Amino acid sequence: MASETVEIEGHIIDSLILAKVMDLILAAGADYRVLDVAIGKTNIDLSRARLEVSTTDPDALASLLDELQVHGANRVVTTDAELVPADRDGVLPPGFYSTTNLATAVRIDGRWVDVVQPEMDCGLVYDGGRLTSVPMHRIRVGDLVVVGTEGVRVSPPSRPRGTHPFEFMNSEVSSEKPKALLVQQVAARIRRAKDNGAKVLAVCGPAVIHTGAGPSVAALVRAGWIDLLFAGNGFATHDLESNVMGTSLGVSVTSGAAAEGGHSNHLRVINEIRRCGSIAAAVEAGYIDGGVMYECVQRGVPFVLGGSVRDDGPLPDVYTDVVEAADAMRYLIPGVGVALMLASTLHAIATGNLLPAGVETFCVDINPAVATKLADRGSHQALGIVTDVGLFTSGLVEQLVP
Amino acid sequence: MCPPRYFRVAYEINPWMVREVVADAGRAHEQWDNLVAVLRQAGASVEIQEPAEDWPDLVFTANAGIVNGRQFVPARFRHPERQGETDLDVAWFSAQDFTVSDLPLGVCQEGAGDALPVGSTLVAAYRFRSDAASHAYLSRLTGTAVRSIELVDERFYHLDLTLCPLDDRRAIVAPLGWDRYGCAVMEALIPEPLVLEPEEALRFCANSVVVGGTVVMPSCTPRVGRQLEAWGFDVVVCDVSEFLKAGGGCRCLTLALDVTLGLGLS
Numbered sequence: 001m002a003s004e005t006v007e008i009e010g011h012i013i014d015s016l017i018l019a020k021v022m023d024l025i026l027a028a029g030a031d032y033r034v035l036d037v038a039i040g041k042t043n044i045d046l047s048r049a050r051l052e053v054s055t056t057d058p059d060a061l062a063s064l065l066d067e068l069q070v071h072g073a074n075r076v077v078t079t080d081a082e083l084v085p086a087d088r089d090g091v092l093p094p095g096f097y098s099t100t101n102l103a104t105a106v107r108i109d110g111r112w113v114d115v116v117q118p119e120m121d122c123g124l125v126y127d128g129g130r131l132t133s134v135p136m137h138r139i140r141v142g143d144l145v146v147v148g149t150e151g152v153r154v155s156p157p158s159r160p161r162g163t164h165p166f167e168f169m170n171s172e173v174s175s176e177k178p179k180a181l182l183v184q185q186v187a188a189r190i191r192r193a194k195d196n197g198a199k200v201l202a203v204c205g206p207a208v209i210h211t212g213a214g215p216s217v218a219a220l221v222r223a224g225w226i227d228l229l230f231a232g233n234g235f236a237t238h239d240l241e242s243n244v245m246g247t248s249l250g251v252s253v254t255s256g257a258a259a260e261g262g263h264s265n266h267l268r269v270i271n272e273i274r275r276c277g278s279i280a281a282a283v284e285a286g287y288i289d290g291g292v293m294y295e296c297v298q299r300g301v302p303f304v305l306g307g308s309v310r311d312d313g314p315l316p317d318v319y320t321d322v323v324e325a326a327d328a329m330r331y332l333i334p335g336v337g338v339a340l341m342l343a344s345t346l347h348a349i350a351t352g353n354l355l356p357a358g359v360e361t362f363c364v365d366i367n368p369a370v371a372t373k374l375a376d377r378g379s380h381q382a383l384g385i386v387t388d389v390g391l392f393t394s395g396l397v398e399q400l401v402p
Numbered sequence: 403m404c405p406p407r408y409f410r411v412a413y414e415i416n417p418w419m420v421r422e423v424v425a426d427a428g429r430a431h432e433q434w435d436n437l438v439a440v441l442r443q444a445g446a447s448v449e450i451q452e453p454a455e456d457w458p459d460l461v462f463t464a465n466a467g468i469v470n471g472r473q474f475v476p477a478r479f480r481h482p483e484r485q486g487e488t489d490l491d492v493a494w495f496s497a498q499d500f501t502v503s504d505l506p507l508g509v510c511q512e513g514a515g516d517a518l519p520v521g522s523t524l525v526a527a528y529r530f531r532s533d534a535a536s537h538a539y540l541s542r543l544t545g546t547a548v549r550s551i552e553l554v555d556e557r558f559y560h561l562d563l564t565l566c567p568l569d570d571r572r573a574i575v576a577p578l579g580w581d582r583y584g585c586a587v588m589e590a591l592i593p594e595p596l597v598l599e600p601e602e603a604l605r606f607c608a609n610s611v612v613v614g615g616t617v618v619m620p621s622c623t624p625r626v627g628r629q630l631e632a633w634g635f636d637v638v639v640c641d642v643s644e645f646l647k648a649g650g651g652c653r654c655l656t657l658a659l660d661v662t663l664g665l666g667l668s
Contacts, residue, residue, distance in 0.1 A: 009538045010534070010537045010538040010541065010548065010550060011537070011541065011547060011548050011549060011550065012550075014547070014549060014587070015537075015548070015549045015550040015551070015583075015587055016583040016584075016586060016587055017534070017550050017583070019583065020552075020581075020583045043547045044541070044545060044546065044547045044664075046538050046541055046542070070528075070529060070534065071528075071534050071552070072528070072533070072534030072535045072537065072538070072550070074535065
C-alpha cells in the first residue's frame with residue numbers, strides 16, 4: 001500500500017474543492033483518510049484539510065498526486081527520520097522516539113519502513129533494512145536509533161467496518177452483557193487465529209486455580225488451543241499444589257474446606273519441585289501427573305514464569321531477574337494472534353506492555369478495574385469481560401473441547 | 403488602459419493566437435481609441451499606462467493584478483512571454499500611491515483576468531493561467547472570501563471570458579468553461595445568471611465592461627441584448643476584432659481601478 005499526505009487550504013468547503021479532491025481520489029481507485037480538517041469560522045476564514053491518500057499502485061499514486069496539486073492539494077513534504085547512533089550500552093540517544101504498540105512506519109532514505117514487531121515504550125533501531133522496537137536495556141553502542149518524531153508515522157487501530165461481532169458492546173469493559181455469547185465469540189476468535197496459523201497466549205493469575213478453573217485451562221492446553229503460557233510463581237505453585245495436595249493455598253479445590261496445616265502445602269510442593277530441579281523434571285519423576293503446568297510440559301507448550309519480591313520458593317523455573325523475564329516473554333510473542341488474560345492483573349499488564357496493538361486481547365476478570373488498568377497503560381485493544389474466570393473457562397472448554 | 407502602440411501577435415500562448423495572423427496596427431489603434439471614447443461616454447475616467455516595446459500584451463491591463471481599494475496585488479504570469487509586464491505594472495501602481503502586496507514566488511495568478519468580485523465574494527479561477535494554490539494567499543492578502551473555480555476549456559483560458567458580473571444578483575456567464583463543481587458554486591452565488599450559448603461565449607460576449615448602467619461588449623446577440631435591456635442596462639458593442647486575434651476583448655483591455663473587494667457592486 002503506497003500512501004502520501006496532502007494538505008489543502010482555502011475556501012475549500014464553499015468552493016466544493018474538498019469534495020472535488022475526495023471525488024478525484026476515489027475516481028482514481030485510491031482511498032483517502034481525513035487526518036485533520038479545520039473549517040473557517042466565518043465566510044472569510046480559510047479552511048484547511050489534511051488527507052492521507054493511499055492506493056495499492058505507487059505509480060497511480062504519483063499521477064494522482066500530480067492531479068491533486070492542480071486543485072491546490074499539495075503533498076506534505078515529509079523528511080527522513082533522524083537516525084543517531086547510540087553511544088552507550090543500555091542507553092538511548094537523547095530525544096529518542098518513544099514507541100507505541102501501534103503499527104508504525106519510519107521514513108528512511110525516502111522510503112517508509114514498517115516496524116517489525118511494534119512494542120510500546122521502546123526505541124526504534126534501524127539495522128540492515130529492518131526496523132525493530134528495542135527496549136532500553138538492550139541498546140548497544142552504535143545501534144542506529146530513531147530520534148524525534150519527524151518522519152515517523154503511526155497508524156491508529158483500524159475500526160472494523162460492517163458487522164463486527166463485538167459491535168453491540170459500546171463500552172470496552174462489559175459487565176452487563178450476555179456472557180454465553182461473549183464466550184462463543186472469543187472461542188470463534190481463537191479458532192480463527194489458529195486457522196490463520198497464529199498462536200494463542202494465555203496469561204494466568206493464581207485465581208484461575210483458586211476458583212477451580214485449573215482443569216478447564218488444562219483441558220484447553222491438552223486439546224492444543226493454547227500455545228504459550230505466561231504466569232507468575234503463584235499460579236504455577238497453586239496449580240502444582242492442587243495436583244499434589246488437592247488444595248490451592250491450603251483450601252480444597254473440590255470441597256472448599258480449609259485443610260489442616262494447609263498453609264504450608266504450597267511450600268512443601270515448591271520444596272519438592274526444587275529438589276527435582278524443574279517442573280519438567282518433576283513431571284518426568286511422576287511427582288506431578290496433572291494440571292496446567294503438567295499439560296504444558298507434556299505438550300511442549302513454552303511457558304514463562306516471572307518472579308516477584310513476595311514469591312515463596314520460588315519454583316526453580318521462575319525468572320528471578322525481571323528484565324530477563326520480560327526478554328523471555330518478548331522472545332515468544334511474535335506470532336501471537338489472540339491473548340487471553342485470565343484473572344491476572346500484574347502479568348496481564350506486563351504482557352500488555354509487550355504486545356503489538358494488533359493482537360486481539362481479552363481480559364477476563366471479576367474486577368472491571370483490571371481491564372481499565374490495562375487500557376490505561378496503553379493496551380487499548382484489550383476487551384474487558386467482567387465475569388468469573390471459572391465460569392468463563394468452562395464455557396470456553398464447552399465450545400472448543402466438546 | 404494601455405495604448406496598443408506595440409501590440410502584435412508575437413507568440414502563441416492561447417488557442418486564439420496564431421502568429422501567421424497579422425494584427426492591423428492602424429485598425430487596432432482605431433478600435434482602442436473608440437473603446438476609450440465609449441467608456442468615457444458611459445461615465446468612466448480612463449487612466450493611461452505607457453506601452454513598452456518588448457511587451458505586446460501589456461495592452462491587456464486586466465491581467466496586471468488585482469485592485470482592492472488602494473491595495474494592488476501584482477500578477478504572477480504563467481508564461482515568460484508576459485512575466486516582464488509585472489515590473490512595469492508595479493511601477494505604475496506605486497507611482498499612483500497604491501500599496502503593493504506580493505503573492506509568494508512559485509504560484510501563478512493572472513490578476514483580474516482570473517479573479518472577479520461577485521457581490522462580496524472574489525471568484526477566482528485556476529488551471530490554465532492561475533494556480534489554485536494562489537487563492538488562499540489572495541484571500542489572506544485582501545481579507546476577502548474566495549470561491550475557486552476550475553476552468554476546463556482552454557478556449558476560455560481566463561475567468562473573464564466566462565464571467566461578467568453586472569450587479570450583486572446578475573452576471574453574464576458561460577458555464578461551458580467551468581467544471582461541474584464550479585457550475586454548482588456559481589449557481590449558488592449568482593441568483594439571476596444570463597447564460598450564454600456556446601457560440602455567444604466563443605464570440606467573447608462575457609468579456610464585457612460594465613460602467614454604471616452601460617455594458618460595453620465586444621459582440622452581442624439580439625437575445626443577450628434584449629435581456630440586458632430588460633434588466634435596465636444600455637448595451638454598446640465595441641469592435642475590438644484586432645485584439646480578439648490575440649484572445650482578448652473589451653474586458654481584457656481594461657482594469658477597473660475603483661474596486662474594493664468585499665463590498666459588492668450595488
